[in-house]
Structure formats: C-alpha cells, structure tokens
Amino acid sequence: MLVLGQLAGRAAAPAPDDVLGHTVSERVKTQVASEGRARVIVELRLPGGALVPEGRLPTLAAVAAQRADIASARARVLSRLQGRDHTVVREFDAIPYVALEVGPDALAELGAAAFYVQRVVDDARYDPVLFQSVPRIGADQAWSAGYDGTGMTIAIIDTGVDKNHPFLAGKVVEEACFSSGISSLCPNRGSTQLGPGAGANCTIAGSLCWHGTHVAGIAAGNGANVPGAPPGGVAKGAKIMAVQVFSGVGGSTIQTSTSDIMAGLSRVYACATSPAQSQCSGTYNFGAVNLSLGGSLSASNCDFDPLKAPIDNLRSVGIATVAAAGNSGSPNMIATPACVSSAVSVGSTTNNSANAVSSFSNVAPFLSLFAPGDPILSSYALYVGGGFQSFSGTSMATPHVTGAFTIMKQASAGAPPATLVTNILTALQGTGVPITNTTRRIQVNAALAALAPPQVSLSVVRAGSGTGSVTSGDGKINCGSTCSATFNAGTPITLTASPGNGASFKQWGGACSGTISTCAITTNASQSVTATFSETFTDGSGPNGAIPIGAVVIKAAHVLELRTAIANLLAVNGLPAYLWTDPTLTATSTTAKRLHFLDLRTALSPVCAAFPGRCTAYTDTTITAGQTIIKAVHLNELRANVRALE
C-alpha cells in the first residue's frame, strides 16, 4: 500500500526552471553581471554516465567507483578554474556537484567547459522546507518563549535513527529494536535487541531505511553548527529514543507488524515508568511517541486493534502516541493505528501559505490534527549519502505534531498525567488554523498561550489549642469553612492567620514557616499548610503560660480555659469530644475543685496517647478528695502539657 517515497527536492540540487537546456542559467549570468560574483552549484558531468543513488548500487565497490568518478570530475573542473576568480564553498562526495562562488572569468570558463560541466545554477534555489514549516506552525515562537523540548525525550518508532547524522548529534539516548519478521533488521539479527546500537537505521539498498532518520530530524533535529541545515526540528532541544521495528520481507521491501509495534510501545512505557527495573540507559521525561507508519484503513475508530492497549498505557501516564493518517488520499478513512481513539492522528497539509490538504493525505471527520507534510526537508541517513532531503507524506506531518506535543508538555510541568494528553490536544485543536470543517492545523505558539495551566491544590490545616481562621488573599480559602482550594500552578498566594477569642497565632508549618501571621507562597505544586493557634491562659506570666505559684488563687476561669484548649486539641486531632463533669461551672465562680482537675487530665489523656513522649507525668496523680489541696502546680502541669501538644 505504501511504498518508496518520492524525492521532492534534493539538497544543493538545481531547480528545474534553472536548467532549460542551458549550461549556465540566466539568473547566474545576470547576478554576476550586476554584482560581480554569484554563489553557484556546478553539476559535474560524470564519465561513467548518470548518477545512481548509492543505496541502489549493488556493491560497496560500485559505490567507491562512483565516488571516484565524482572526485575526478570535480578535480578536472577546479583545475580549469585555477587563476580565475572563484572560491570553493563546498564539495560533495556522493553526488556530482560542487558549490562555488564565482566571478566573471570563472563563470566564463565554466560556460566553456561543457564537456565537464552539465550545468551551472543559482545556489539560492535550495528548497528550505523545514526552514518554513517550523515557523509556519509557530514553533520558533515557542523556542523564543523558552520551550524547545529541552529536558524531554521523543520516542521514534520507525526504521531506526542514524545517530551519526550531524543534525541528530548527541540526540539518541535510548535504543531498542524489535524485528520478528521474515528477515530481522536488528543489528544483532535477533528479534529483539536493547541498549546502545540497537536503534540504528537499517541499510537495505533501495528501501525506506532512511525513513526514521528523516522523521527524527523533523521532530527533534538541531541545526546549530551544522552548515546548510535548518535551524532545527520542532522540538530541537529534545533527545531521542530510537526504536527500530521493521523487518525485511524480500528485496527492498520492509514492513513491521502489530506485535513488533506493541513491543516498541511497551518498551517506551517501561523506560518511562520503571527505567531501572527495565534496564534502560537513563530516566526520561517523554514528550510523545511518533508512529509515522500505517496499515489498513478505517472509517471509524478502530478500538478493537490490539495497539490500543499499549497506547492507552502510555496515555494514562501522560504520553501521547502520535500516528500518521496515511497517504491513500481517502476523504473519509484513516490508517491503523491512527484510527485508535486514544492515539493522536495526523493528516498532511501543503507547506505553503495555501494550507491546503495534501492530495495524498487521508482525512476523516475524526482526524485529530493537520501539520505540514508536503514537502519537508530533513536529515537523510548517511548510508544513502547524508545531508538533507525533502520528502512528502503524513509521515512528515506526524513528527511536527510529536514535536509540538513535546513542547507543550515541557510547558505543562507539574500537570497531572491522567489529563495531560487531553489538555494538550484540546489546546492544539482549539487554536489551530482551520483546514477542514472538523480538523485544524497545529499552531504551537497559539496553543501554548491557550494551554490551561496545570491545577494544583492548597490545603490548610488548623492545629493547636486555640481557635482561629486562615484566609487567602483571593478569598478562595476561608478556613474555618473552606480549608482547601485549587489554583493555577504558579499563582502567588498570601495566607493570613487570625486567632479567635482568647487565642493567639503560634506558628506556621508545612509549606509556610515562621511566626508572623501572614505567609506568601507560590503554588508550583500541590501543597499543605498548617497554622497553629494557642489558647491564651490568664494569670499566665510564667513559661508556657504558667501561673505564678502562690501569687494567684486558682479560679474556675482557669479551668474553663483549659477546657477550651483541650477541646480544641481533641478536635484538631480528630479525637472525640469530652463530656465535662460539672458543666455548669462558670467563670464567675471562684471555686476550682479537685474534680475539675481530674476531669481535665482525663480529657487530655487521648491527645497525650496520640503523641507519645510529649506529656509530662502529673504530681499528686490521684488528687484524692479530702487529701490533696489544689495547687498552682496542678494547673501549671496541665498548661504545660497543653502547650506541648500544640
């Protein structure tokens, strides 16, 4: 169904309208005449005939012979330019071109060397499609806002990734291969290989083994310090997990299977959730998984497909699986596994201002998103010559969305994983450029602005022997009655503690600290704050509110204060309320009886039991009626224990 891609443009290759049978294009002549010099691409005439793409040459010796032809032709041309105004800009090993900057005399010599020179064309007609597609979807603005995928990892489940390509230098951090078809394409020739080297691209001549390298470049390539490269893929700061899942099935045809894709998805899931146990090379924050592959078509969600299970596992931990809609040109069907409802399906639009649906792209009412895919320049595997090539397909659109998800996930740090994929998809779908009645093309900068900030919770707990309330500046928390609320992550909040009658604010705990009654915090994650209030004891000028011994008559008011303090301690610790003996005791009474003190001790005992080691033993443990005089020390012991339990 889906076979070899068509070369849509070639790095450093001349555009057809520059050729028209002339050895030197008119544009170059005009530029040299007006400006004195011009950057040109010289196509060399090979003595052995037309160039054969190296991947189609049958042997390494044939490759070497063709390269020798190229070098020889180049040397002959450059020797004819000696003494003439020219600079060699770039030489190419695998293709018969040389890039020069030339003056009038050198250009005239090239024009006269038709035996060695096929054509001379303008160097400005390079087809810079990734240059265009990344700004077109606003990814460059996301970079400027600080979101380029740094700290994230993208899993490319494909034909393997050429990690030696300069556009992908240092990118590949985790590798795996699952190839159980007729002919294994794992480097170890087994059906499974894990670890460094396992995710290398296959190299079957004439096949699509370059495909994963091209896709990886669109999602996460970085063109810094790579001459002639685009600035970067969509998430140029992201790392790559390369997962090779294809097998040879005869000749140059490669294909993969549900079972090997499932193994690839499961491996990504294992490295995301249990990297040490799964012997992954590191720990990763996966932005998304890319599946630029497709099988049979479906006019509705294909949730019967076994691939839904591993896709669901990934989505449940906040990782999107982004899949290509396929290239059959269907108006109402998309390919498996893009049709799985929990996957993110991607169709292709033209990479120009028209934003038209690509003629080849499958479309359906339930298609998730569009992205540019027609054509896209990206990294070309070294085994077929390296450099950059343009290809078209939903394969090329899909990694744009994968990169976009990665950027959006980077901007959603701290968001709950269960709803993360849905939130990002909603933002992309709600802000994109309308393409069809039901589906939009991604616009990353707009989606970033619309991304619902992650919600975090702030809970307040009141503690201590005193009463009091805590309020937030925005009024969302008023504890007493409302002791928790949700906020947008990053919201600054000021909490104020207000003690109740007869109480004072003692201190903050949890996400706040200190003893002043206000606390400023920023809700970067869900947090809890404790506010401790103390009951104020009258006649309590000593430590812990101790009454001066011998100076004050023990009064009923002192007992009532302790009743209040103990009742608060029981309540804040979730313990049952105590039914006081002699409940009619009033503050105007001057009598404080032994009975009341035994009652206070009994009431406080469950709190002491809940916090072993904090309470001090009482003297006169029985306070036997008729035998013990109520003393200040009895009062002070109770007060000290109350303080110790706050």
Next chain:
Amino acid sequence: MSRWLLVGVLAGYYLHGAGRVDANGPPAVDSDVRQAVGKGLARVLVEVRTSPTAQPEGGLTTPGAVVTQRAAIAAAQGDVLSRLPRSHFALIRRYESVPFLALQIDADALRALEAMGDVVTRVLSDQTFAPTTRQ
C-alpha cells in the same frame, strides 16, 4: 473404579481438557486467521482474559494494583501457553503490561485457542504496516 473416582476424573477432564464448558463462550477469531491457518501458519495476537479486565496502568490507584494486574496477565498468558499443543505454535512475544501474546500458530493450535474461552477473549491477525511516506 468407584463412582466418586469416576466423577473426579470427569471433572478433571472438563476443568483442564479441551472439552471444558465455558460460560464466556469461545474467543472471537479473525477471519484472516482462519484463512491463514487453512494454508499453513499464521501470526496472531492472542488477547488473554483477566479478572477484572486489564486497565491502563496509569489509572490504577496504587503500585500494588499494577503488580496485581501484571501478575494476572502473566498467569493468564502462562495458562494459555501451557494448554497449547507443544509442536503447533511458536511464542513470538510475551507482553508484561498489556494482556496479549504474539504467537505463530497452525490449525491445531487455533482449535486449542478456540476452546480456551475461559482465558482467551480474541485471536487477532498480526497486521503489517509500512512507513507513511508518499508514493
């Protein structure tokens, strides 16, 4: 043979043999799989039955629940493999976090799978995929 021994033997046959009466009914089998085994071997994905039905792991509330679900998947996979005729199938892949087995089977193995409604829900064709670059 005593009457009770006979009952025991018959019960053992129905509990462990191919003739088990299963309340779940036979597994669903792709028509592609039947066609393929009619000609030889077929690559299939076997969905195993777990109780409760396997859920996305991220939705499970505790690490213990994940361990329990994985153990249930492994047990069901082991049950299926132990009941397949040995020389009639090959294990391609066994998955830890999703309730599937990838197998290569012949007609005898398919018949055995069809009799395992207690531990098998579906027998699906292992589909093929290609890169989605334009022709």
